[in-house]
Amino acid sequence: MKKVLALTKDLFFTGKIKAALQNLPEDWQGTLVRNAQDFRAHLAENDFALAIIDVTAKQAEPEELIRAARAVNLPVLAFGAHTEPQSLRAARAAGAYRAVPNSMLVTKFAALLAQAFDPASAPPRDADEPE
16 A cells, blocks of 8 residues: 655645545555644654645745655655746755646646656646746
């Protein structure tokens, strides 16, 4: 079983992430948290295969959490508002393998997760995804 640790401040995306995890063909299990303290506690206690971080959760210090996840070799998929490309760029600079707009997270979720384990399966960049 592959386990995903997801941080999001947005209840709308919490539901979307849960639904997307349930629809994946492989056996995935998701743990959703809403703050940095819970993210760090789960990161230290569990064997996760992937982290998903909402870069709009500024109070959770998303770039610091990306670096913490990468320090334990955990791949990170970041997502956020297309209107904040600087946050998406900062997430990639902090170590996320991909930083995508919310809309892309929802529409290409399975392919984005697969990319963490097989870079050749990467979906093409979206027009709203900053370089």
